[in-house]
Amino acid sequence: MLGFGLQILLQPSELWNMAREITPPAMVYFEPGEAKDCPIRPELTIGRKYYGDQLYQLQHNPTAFGEKLAHDAIASARTNGIQYWVGPTESPVASPEDCARLVACEKARAEILNANGLKAVVFYLSVGWPLEDVATHKLLTGQFDTFLRYLPTQNLIGLNEYFYPTGPLHPDSYDPYRPSRIWRFKHWTGIDRHKIFITECGMDIGGNQKTDGWKKQCPVGMSLEQWFDTYVEWMSEYLALISQDDRVIGAAWFCGGPGHGWQDYDVLPNWRQARHLLEGPVPEVPPIVIPPSGKTIRVKLKSSDIVALPVEEYLRGVVPAEAYPNWDMDALKAQAVWGRSVALARIEKPRSDSHDIDNRDQIYNSAKVNSRTDQAVRETRGVYVVQDREVMYASYVSDCGRPDCPMCEGPPGYITTNNPTGEWPGRACQWGAWYLSEHGADWRYISLFYYEDDVTLSDEINQEPGTNPGETEHEMFDYRYWIDKFIASPGYNDATDKGVIVTHIANADARVIGVHVLSPRENTFDSHVLLAVVDAAGTPVANSVVDWKWEGMHGDEVAHPVHLDKIDPEPPGNLWMSWGMTVTVEVAGMPSDNVSGLHTRHVPTEPGNNKEGHFSYFVVWQIGGDPVPVPVPPIPVPPVPVPAPGNLEEIIGAVEDVQDGIDDVYDLLLAMRG
Numbered sequence: 001m002l003g004f005g006l007q008i009l010l011q012p013s014e015l016w017n018m019a020r021e022i023t024p025p026a027m028v029y030f031e032p033g034e035a036k037d038c039p040i041r042p043e044l045t046i047g048r049k050y051y052g053d054q055l056y057q058l059q060h061n062p063t064a065f066g067e068k069l070a071h072d073a074i075a076s077a078r079t080n081g082i083q084y085w086v087g088p089t090e091s092p093v094a095s096p097e098d099c100a101r102l103v104a105c106e107k108a109r110a111e112i113l114n115a116n117g118l119k120a121v122v123f124y125l126s127v128g129w130p131l132e133d134v135a136t137h138k139l140l141t142g143q144f145d146t147f148l149r150y151l152p153t154q155n156l157i158g159l160n161e162y163f164y165p166t167g168p169l170h171p172d173s174y175d176p177y178r179p180s181r182i183w184r185f186k187h188w189t190g191i192d193r194h195k196i197f198i199t200e201c202g203m204d205i206g207g208n209q210k211t212d213g214w215k216k217q218c219p220v221g222m223s224l225e226q227w228f229d230t231y232v233e234w235m236s237e238y239l240a241l242i243s244q245d246d247r248v249i250g251a252a253w254f255c256g257g258p259g260h261g262w263q264d265y266d267v268l269p270n271w272r273q274a275r276h277l278l279e280g281p282v283p284e285v286p287p288i289v290i291p292p293s294g295k296t297i298r299v300k301l302k303s304s305d306i307v308a309l310p311v312e313e314y315l316r317g318v319v320p321a322e323a324y325p326n327w328d329m330d331a332l333k334a335q336a337v338w339g340r341s342v343a344l345a346r347i348e349k350p351r352s353d354s355h356d357i358d359n360r361d362q363i364y365n366s367a368k369v370n371s372r373t374d375q376a377v378r379e380t381r382g383v384y385v386v387q388d389r390e391v392m393y394a395s396y397v398s399d400c401g402r403p404d405c406p407m408c409e410g411p412p413g414y415i416t417t418n419n420p421t422g423e424w425p426g427r428a429c430q431w432g433a434w435y436l437s438e439h440g441a442d443w444r445y446i447s448l449f450y451y452e453d454d455v456t457l458s459d460e461i462n463q464e465p466g467t468n469p470g471e472t473e474h475e476m477f478d479y480r481y482w483i484d485k486f487i488a489s490p491g492y493n494d495a496t497d498k499g500v501i502v503t504h505i506a507n508a509d510a511r512v513i514g515v516h517v518l519s520p521r522e523n524t525f526d527s528h529v530l531l532a533v534v535d536a537a538g539t540p541v542a543n544s545v546v547d548w549k550w551e552g553m554h555g556d557e558v559a560h561p562v563h564l565d566k567i568d569p570e571p572p573g574n575l576w577m578s579w580g581m582t583v584t585v586e587v588a589g590m591p592s593d594n595v596s597g598l599h600t601r602h603v604p605t606e607p608g609n610n611k612e613g614h615f616s617y618f619v620v621w622q623i624g625g626d627p628v629p630v631p632v633p634p635i636p637v638p639p640v641p642v643p644a645p646g647n648l649e650e651i652i653g654a655v656e657d658v659q660d661g662i663d664d665v666y667d668l669l670l671a672m673r674g
């Protein structure tokens with residue numbers, strides 16, 4: 001199947017903006033006159049025009065109407081380039097006469113479109129048509145089949161496939177007047193030559209949007225969030241079903257537009273879930289079996305049965321039930337770490353005498369086991385969140401609503417009856433994890449991001465007291481020690497072999513006096529640039545701010561300045577670097593030396609905390625100290641051109657060039673003298 005896209009009516013900018021975030025492989029839209037401004041270029045775009053008098057035209061002038069539709073489409077295609085065009089919108093075909101008139105219209109339309117190099121999507125039939133003989137389950141398609149026998153196969157067949165809240169695969173998915181089930185066209189043997197495009201599906205809209213929209217169908221006792229998840233799950237089921245039919249090349253989820261009430265269905269707040277539907281199914285890869293090991297957990301299933309599983313095996317069913325398997329691997333790994341922490345904490349503190357954990361803690365669903373989530377479990381094997389030297393019950397929620405969450409940016413997050421504000425302090429955020437991973441954060445960082453500063457990951461510290469890296473004074477990173485060392489020997493840089501470069505600026509007020517790459521023992525900071533701005537005596541200067549940037553920054557990306565306001569024994573400031581970043585730093589608000597080439601992608605040379613992706617640095621500037629000796633750059637000597645003999649003007653020009661060059665060098669030397 002080509003894929004799944006959106007049908008957007010008219011030009012609601014919010015819908016466009018949402019759709020811009022995805023790459024829908026297929027899409028239909030109304031009013032193609034505006035389509036030339038459409039910011040999205042899907043693989044298949046289908047043009048559609050709406051005619052208020054289409055019923056009258058179909059009944060009185062079906063052939064002339066088909067010709068008019070074709071000519072209007074051709075005129076539009078000249079400006080917007082759309083190749084495929086639908087005809088009358090869901091025209092009723094309740095009798096053989098209706099069928100004959102629609103066929104006459106479509107025949108005329110397709111012939112003209114084809115003659116002009118364009119293609120027709122014919123029929124655009126609503127759910128329930130063609131009519132079905134309920135007794136024999138035969139579709140009454142006689143006129144359609146005759147027409148299709150002669151229609152060139154470059155044209156497509158358009159069918160709508162809405163479904164109702166009993167789910168797309170339920171046999172009673174439709175009311176008695178629309179007697180066929182979803183995927184009813186599998187009974188339509190006459191459509192074996194043409195490809196089918198599902199022009200509309202889902203349940204956003206029906207004859208009466210206010211009652212048929214998905215929001216109105218929310219079952220009692222289910223939150224809209226849960227309902228949307230169910231709805232998306234059904235849509236996935238439906239897509240899986242139509243994918244089995246190689247006649248179907250794609251489908252468009254109906255989203256609506258201004259005047260069509262799409263706003264009433266809360267598409268916008270649920271857009272993030274919907275994206276995963278639109279971006280297509282996760283590729284199937286055979287699952288990898290994780291050998292059981294470690295602790296066993298007693299899990300109470302939805303059926304109330306209790307099963308005992310190795311924790312790692314249990315997690316294989318938790319991660320895909322709690323996160324989308326097509327998420328970035330770092331988000332899935334963070335989910336695995338949280339899930340493992342919750343599981344281990346529950347073993348310490350069981351739910352009841354008979355079981356440790358159930359779906360109130362986190363969802364377990366072995367049917368969802370998936371190779372990508374298996375990978376996340378495997379590659380974080382055994383790692384959990386530690387607080388006060390004990391496993392932490394790492395609470396998380398789909399949308400945390402926390403102001404410090406880069407995804408939620410404040411309430412409301414996940415709303416429940418008990419938490420109507422939707423703010424969840426102390427909980428990690430699953431969508432936040434997704435967001436952080438999309439922005440390059442690694443799973444270790446994500447795993448700890450939402451919790452207190454004193455948490456750590458179990459494999460990063462030795463649990464035996466007295467043996468943790470940094471617990472003896474000479475091994476602990478001591479920023480004051482390093483500041484003293486830099487003041488004693490300004491220009492110190494032990495990170496040159498890491499490609500870190502200090503650039504001294506003439507007349508800088510803030511001079512770099514030292515750069516240090518943290519040793520494997522010192523680096524309990526993971527992947528940070530630790531920062532300090534000090535005065536002549538080595539005391540940190542209050543209210544200092546450091547500006548930074550990374551290589552390849554886009555114009556719309558912002559590096560927020562780092563305020564150096566941390567309190568002893570922490571160094572005054574720190575800046576986290578993600579895997580891909582190569583960072584440059586300088587002091588804000590004054591002429592400043594800068595340090596560039598800071599990144600974490602180094603291969604460790606000894607055991608400890610320095611691993612690929614985990615290196616930290618300490619950079620110190622001094623204001624008002626003795627100037628750092630600046631190496632004198634080689635003085636450029638301007639080349640003296642040899643003019644052709646006899647050309648006096650050229651000789652004078654050349655001498656002037658040399659004079660200018662000497663002046664430049666003279667200015668440079670004066671500037672260096674200060």
Ligand SMILES: [Zn+2]
Pocket residue numbers: 398399400401402405406407408409413429430431432
């Ligand atoms: Zn959040």
